Amino acid sequence: xxxxxxxxxxALIYVVIFQIAKAxxxxxxxxGEENSRKQNNKINGFLMIVFLxxxxxxxxxxxxxxxxxxxxxHPAASIQGERVDQMLWITLTITGIVFIITQIxxxxxxxxxxxxxxxxxxxxxxxxxxxxxxxxxxxxxxTVLVIFGLRNWFFFTGDAPKNAMVVEVTGxxxxxxxxxxxxxxxxxxxxxxxxxxxxxxxxxxWDDKYAQDDILTEQTMYxxxxxxxxxxxxxxxxxxxxxxxxxxxxxxxxxxxxxxxxFTPKYTTKEMREMTGNPNYTYEISCDQLCGNGHYxxxxxxxxxxxxxxxxxxxxxxxxxxxxNPDKDPEAAKAAAxxxxxxxxxxxxxxxxx
Amino acid sequence: MSHEAVxxxxxxxxxxxxxxxxxxDTFLTKYVFSQDHKMIAKQFLITGMVWAVLGGLMSVLFRxxxxxxxxxFPWLESILGKWAKGGQITPEAYYALVTTxxxxxxxxxxxxxxxxxxxxxxxxxxxxxxxxxxxxxxxLSYWFFLAxxxxxxxxxxVETGPFSGGWVAYPPLSALRDASPGSKSGMxxxxxxxxxxxxxxxxxxxxxxxxxxxxxxxxxxxxxxxLTIWALFFTAVLGVLSFPVLLSGFILLIxxxxxxxxxxxxxxxxxxxxxxxxxxxxxxxxxxxxxxLGHPEVYIILLPxxxxxxxxxxxxxxxxxxxxxxxxxxxxxxxxLAFLVWAHHMFVTGLNPFLGSVFVLLTLLIAVPSAIxxxxxxxxxxxxxxxxxxxxxxxxxxxxxxxxxxLTGIWLGNAALDIHLHDxxxxxxxFHIVMGVASMFGMFAGVxxxxxxxxxxxxxxxxxxxxxxxxxxxxxxxxxxxxYEGLAxxxxxxxxxxxxxSFKQFAELNRFISTVAMIVFAAQLLFIINFFYSIFKGxxxxxxxxxxxxxxxxxxxxNPGHGNWPGEIPEVHRWPYDYGKDGVDFIxxxxxxxxxxxxx
Numbered sequence: 015x016x017x018x019x020x021x022x023x024x025a026l027i028y029v030v031i032f033q034i035a036k037a038x039x040x041x042x043x044x045x046g047e048e049n050s051r052k053q054n055n056k057i058n059g060f061l062m063i064v065f066l067x068x069x070x071x072x073x074x075x076x077x078x079x080x081x082x083x084x085x086x087x088h089p090a091a092s093i094q095g096e097r098v099d100q101m102l103w104i105t106l107t108i109t110g111i112v113f114i115i116t117q118i119x120x121x122x123x124x125x126x127x128x129x130x131x132x133x134x135x136x137x138x139x140x141x142x143x144x145x146x147x148x149x150x151x152x153x154x155x156x157t158v159l160v161i162f163g164l165r166n167w168f169f170f171t172g173d174a175p176k177n178a179m180v181v182e183v184t185g186x187x188x189x190x191x192x193x194x195x196x197x198x199x200x201x202x203x204x205x206x207x208x209x210x211x212x213x214x215x216x217x218x219x220w221d222d223k224y225a226q227d228d229i230l231t232e233q234t235m236y237x238x239x240x241x242x243x244x245x246x247x248x249x250x251x252x253x254x255x256x257x258x259x260x261x262x263x264x265x266x267x268x269x270x271x272x273x274x275x276x277f278t279p280k281y282t283t284k285e286m287r288e289m290t291g292n293p294n295y296t297y298e299i300s301c302d303q304l305c306g307n308g309h310y311x312x313x314x315x316x317x318x319x320x321x322x323x324x325x326x327x328x329x330x331x332x333x334x335x336x337x338x339n340p341d342k343d344p345e346a347a348k349a350a351a352x353x354x355x356x357x358x359x360x361x362x363x364x365x366x367x368x
Numbered sequence: 369m370s371h372e373a374v375x376x377x378x379x380x381x382x383x384x385x386x387x388x389x390x391x392x393d394t395f396l397t398k399y400v401f402s403q404d405h406k407m408i409a410k411q412f413l414i415t416g417m418v419w420a421v422l423g424g425l426m427s428v429l430f431r432x433x434x435x436x437x438x439x440x441f442p443w444l445e446s447i448l449g450k451w452a453k454g455g456q457i458t459p460e461a462y463y464a465l466v467t468t469x470x471x472x473x474x475x476x477x478x479x480x481x482x483x484x485x486x487x488x489x490x491x492x493x494x495x496x497x498x499x500x501x502x503x504x505x506x507x508l509s510y511w512f513f514l515a516x517x518x519x520x521x522x523x524x525x526v527e528t529g530p531f532s533g534g535w536v537a538y539p540p541l542s543a544l545r546d547a548s549p550g551s552k553s554g555m556x557x558x559x560x561x562x563x564x565x566x567x568x569x570x571x572x573x574x575x576x577x578x579x580x581x582x583x584x585x586x587x588x589x590x591x592x593x594x595l596t597i598w599a600l601f602f603t604a605v606l607g608v609l610s611f612p613v614l615l616s617g618f619i620l621l622i623x624x625x626x627x628x629x630x631x632x633x634x635x636x637x638x639x640x641x642x643x644x645x646x647x648x649x650x651x652x653x654x655x656x657x658x659x660x661l662g663h664p665e666v667y668i669i670l671l672p673x674x675x676x677x678x679x680x681x682x683x684x685x686x687x688x689x690x691x692x693x694x695x696x697x698x699x700x701x702x703x704x705l706a707f708l709v710w711a712h713h714m715f716v717t718g719l720n721p722f723l724g725s726v727f728v729l730l731t732l733l734i735a736v737p738s739a740i741x742x743x744x745x746x747x748x749x750x751x752x753x754x755x756x757x758x759x760x761x762x763x764x765x766x767x768x769x770x771x772x773x774x775l776t777g778i779w780l781g782n783a784a785l786d787i788h789l790h791d792x793x794x795x796x797x798x799f800h801i802v803m804g805v806a807s808m809f810g811m812f813a814g815v816x817x818x819x820x821x822x823x824x825x826x827x828x829x830x831x832x833x834x835x836x837x838x839x840x841x842x843x844x845x846x847x848x849x850x851x852y853e854g855l856a857x858x859x860x861x862x863x864x865x866x867x868x869x870s871f872k873q874f875a876e877l878n879r880f881i882s883t884v885a886m887i888v889f890a891a892q893l894l895f896i897i898n899f900f901y902s903i904f905k906g907x908x909x910x911x912x913x914x915x916x917x918x919x920x921x922x923x924x925x926x927n928p929g930h931g932n933w934p935g936e937i938p939e940v941h942r943w944p945y946d947y948g949k950d951g952v953d954f955i956x957x958x959x960x961x962x963x964x965x966x967x968x
Contacts, residue, residue: 017443024890028893028894028897031831031834031894032831032894032897032901034830035828035830035831035834035898036828038829038830039828039829039830039907042829043907051755054756054829054833055754055755055756057833058756058761058833059754059756061837062764065837065840065841069844072844072845072848073848076848076849076852077852080849080852080877081852083852083856083873083874084852084855084856085855085856085857086855095788097784098784098785098787098788101782101784101785102779102785102788102855105778105779105782105785108778109775109776109778109779112771112775113771113772113775116742116746116771117768117771117772119746120745120746120749120764120767120768120771121764121768123746123749123750123752124749124754124756124764127685127749127750127751127752127753127754128753128754128756129753129754129755129756130753133753134948134951135685135686135687135751135752135753135947135948136687136750136751136752136948137687137688137947137948137949137950138687138688138690138747138750138751139688139690139691139692139945140690140691140692140693140694141690141691144743144747145691145694145740145744148739148740148743149736149739149740151739152735152736152739153736156732156733156735156736156778159732159778159782160728160729160732160782163728163782163783163784163785164725164728164729164783164784166784167721167724167725167728167782167783167784168721168725170784170787171721171724172721186637186639187547187638187639206635206636206637206643207637207643209637209643211639217637247718250636250637251540251544251547251636251637251638251639252538252539252540252541252544252547253538253540253541253651255716255791257791257857257859259788259792259856259857259858259870260857260870262787262788263787263788264716264787264788264790264791265716265718265787266716266717266718268651268652268717268718269540269633269634269635269636269651270633270634270635270636270647270648270649270650270651271634271650271651271652271718272718273717273718274718292869294869295869296869296870298868298869298870300857300859300868300870300871301859302716302790302791302792302859302860303538303791304463304533304534304538304541304860304861305541306463306533306541306547306548307459307460307463307532307548307549307550307863308459309463309861309862309863310459310861310862310863310864310865311864311867313867313868
């Protein structure tokens with residue numbers, strides 16, 4: 015019922031507006047078309063200046079309400095992010111100045127040079143000097159921005175420092191898989207046809223000697239504050255994208271073509287919670303490339319922790335080889351052989367030490 | 369030119385015979401299978417408007433979800449059925465709406481609706497030709513477009529839903545039937561529709577180029593062409609050179625989908641299906657092929673708007689366009705650069721960093737001709753005598769939006785910043801302002817300005833003013849705050865943000881944006897009402913040159929028949945921008961140059 019009522023009301027509004035518009039046309043014919051045209055011209059000329067003023071007020075209010083919600087309100091969480099933020103501010107300043115000047119000129123000229131009976135227009139078809147000026151100024155400004163931008167671009171896409179820890183990230187519909195190389199610091203080979211969603215989600219080739227200590231986790235990745243992290247990124251099915259907004263970085267995950275990205279986290283998750291005043295703050299990995307109907311829920315988490323906490327966490331991880339092949343797990347076999355009722359915790363610590 | 373000869377012979381029989389000819393037009397040949405460029409233009413325009421309303425409605429529906437993710441609207445279920453179970457739009461429906469909105473607005477409205485309408489309408493009228501070089505091909509161009517429309521429309525009704533992988537249709541998502549329900553038969557129809565569309569735009573584009581190069585009236589040298597024609601010419605060249613590449617990309621996609629090839633596929637394991645046998649393909653190859661059209665495409669959308677804005681601005685400022693040659697040069701520069709910047713859409717695909725740096729340089733280079741255009745428009749207004757017709761208002765609005773959206777292009781074109789902002793709401797704000805809304809403004813400006821020539825009647829001015837101010841203010845209110853969401857890293861194409869600690873803080877803002885979007889959509893219906901009412905009941909045009917304009921279209925009768933000029937085609941003696949010269953308000957192009965006249 016209320017639906018029909020609201021449709022009726024909306025239709026009524028249209029009819030009223032339409033009738034007013036039609037009436038104004040008749041009035042203009044009565045008043046003389048030339049007169050009413052001039053009047054309309056004045057109104058619209060005035061609205062130009064109103065729009066300019068209200069527009070800038072709107073920009074100010076919008077900034078006031080929303081700035082604290084952007085990432086610029088807090089320090090960037092990575093050394094790359096600091097460079098991005100610096101670039102953002104410089105670009106904002108330059109484009110902001112151009113924005114303000116050109117919008118003022120546009121609406122002010124429109125207002126100032128609105129039709130007036132006795133004005134003679136200035137026949138001004140071209141001026142090589144002026145045109146050269148406004149070719150040269152943008153060209154110089156842009157050169158500065160390009161040089162500045164490319165220095166950062168080559169830093170971001172360049173090689174990661176030697177001491178970087180390496181994590182492999184694999185996207186799938188709809189979640190993230192992380193692989194750590196284990197003690198030998200070398201990833202085992204993988205082949206996509208070996209993928210088994212139950213216990214070999216990235217298709218590791220178990221025969222490879224480097225593979226047997228590889229560690230797999232899902233959804234949450236641990237990294238160490240202050241230590242560079244290099245991500246080797248891939249996908250199992252469609253294109254995904256590792257979006258790390260807090261670190262100001264992202265990189266596509268493409269099936270069949272590995273990509274890389276590196277960053278150095280500056281603050282632990284805990285420190286970030288204090289800085290933002292948000293006790294639930296998390297470094298989120300958002301999928302930034304449409305990957306299907308669950309795209310919006312493809313969330314991962316990065317825990318940035320101190321070295322000790324990382325070591326503790328790592329100690330608890332069990333190589334995937336033993337998860338997939340429990341019969342090969344010496345600790346599990348030992349535990350099963352010695353005492354079935356043995357305490358769970360000892361077994362766990364023992365495996366973790368492997 | 370045999371066609372023209374026939375028409376000439378026909379004209380020589382005199383007026384009576386001409387009237388006789390009109391008699392033979394049946395409803396079908398006059399309104400449906402017409403070969404008159406003016407009628408074909410109207411067909412493009414009205415089909416484009418239908419799509420604009422549908423595409424706009426889709427955006428209202430998905431904005432409803434973004435603004436009110438927890439609310440339930442029972443009436444939605446009665447309209448959309450299983451796509452809105454319990455009155456809430458499902459993720460499947462959401463992604464289908466987003467995808468169709470993008471495809472339809474980019475291709476059907478802002479390419480076919482804009483170029484199709486104004487290239488057809490203005491080229492013969494402004495260069496002084498009786499029709500297009502090949503009227504039959506021109507008719508086919510419309511019918512291929514309509515066929516594309518019908519196929520796209522039918523994809524909305526298939527069981528598994530229309531394609532839902534984004535308007536860019538990146539494989540593997542678009543190539544794998546099992547990756548998403550929308551990639552099943554909905555995607556087949558999507559590709560067929562787009563292939564038909566490519567054919568349509570090629571037929572149209574070839575025709576526009578041939579007509580402009582060969583059929584200009586006596587005296588109409590290339591540098592005497594109005595800037596609209598130049599813009600439409602570059603647009604057609606861009607389309608003819610880049611659409612075939614898109615088609616080739618689609619053909620490879622069809623092979624991958626149906627015939628087991630691996631152009632785009634490699635090392636894939638699909639949940640619930642298992643490992644596929646495809647190896648060695650590159651998903652990135654498609655992106656190169658797609659964006660080789662995709663980037664010129666944004667200029668295919670933007671250039672006609674720029675051309676019309678230049679023309680309308682000059683006419684209504686009663687001043688010549690400032691820097692005609694610079695405007696032309698910058699159009700040319702933009703057209704060339706359009707082909708050299710496509711990979712700036714791919715900065716985060718793992719592109720070779722050196723290649724990326726080249727694309728940064730070339731991308732930011734586009735800002736130079738764009739800046740020239742903006743400053744020249746501003747100088748055109750300077751010391752003019754401005755008449756605020758609705759067309760002029762939309763032209764001014766276009767410049768404002770082009771500035772706002774163009775400047776954020778400098779942010780996104782710089783790869784190091786793009787890494788951060790890519791695929792966030794910042795990008796949505798950028799391209800909607802600079803390409804979507806700005807080109808819509810160009811299209812509105814064109815419709816308001818040339819409506820009297822199209823239908824011999826005026827649109828209602830008051831409705832035009834309301835339409836303009838609501839749309840301009842509304843467009844800024846919708847898209848300006850999105851920059852802030854982008855600066856918070858909020859990703860595009862998310863159905864719901866409630867599980868995201870970083871993004872759920874914008875719930876209130878999303879509600880605001882959705883509300884404004886609905887109001888702006890409602891204001892567009894004012895234009896639709898105005899348009900159709902005025903075709904039949906609008907105030908009649910009594911002056912053949914109502915805007916006191918210099919270009920040739922206003923030398924035709926108020927309601928020009930097939931062939932445009934009843935007598936001889938006028939000869940051109942000057943450029944089209946002699947406004948305010950030597951104290952004379954305007955001197956049409958067909959007026960011979962006087963003895964004591966100064967040169968511009």
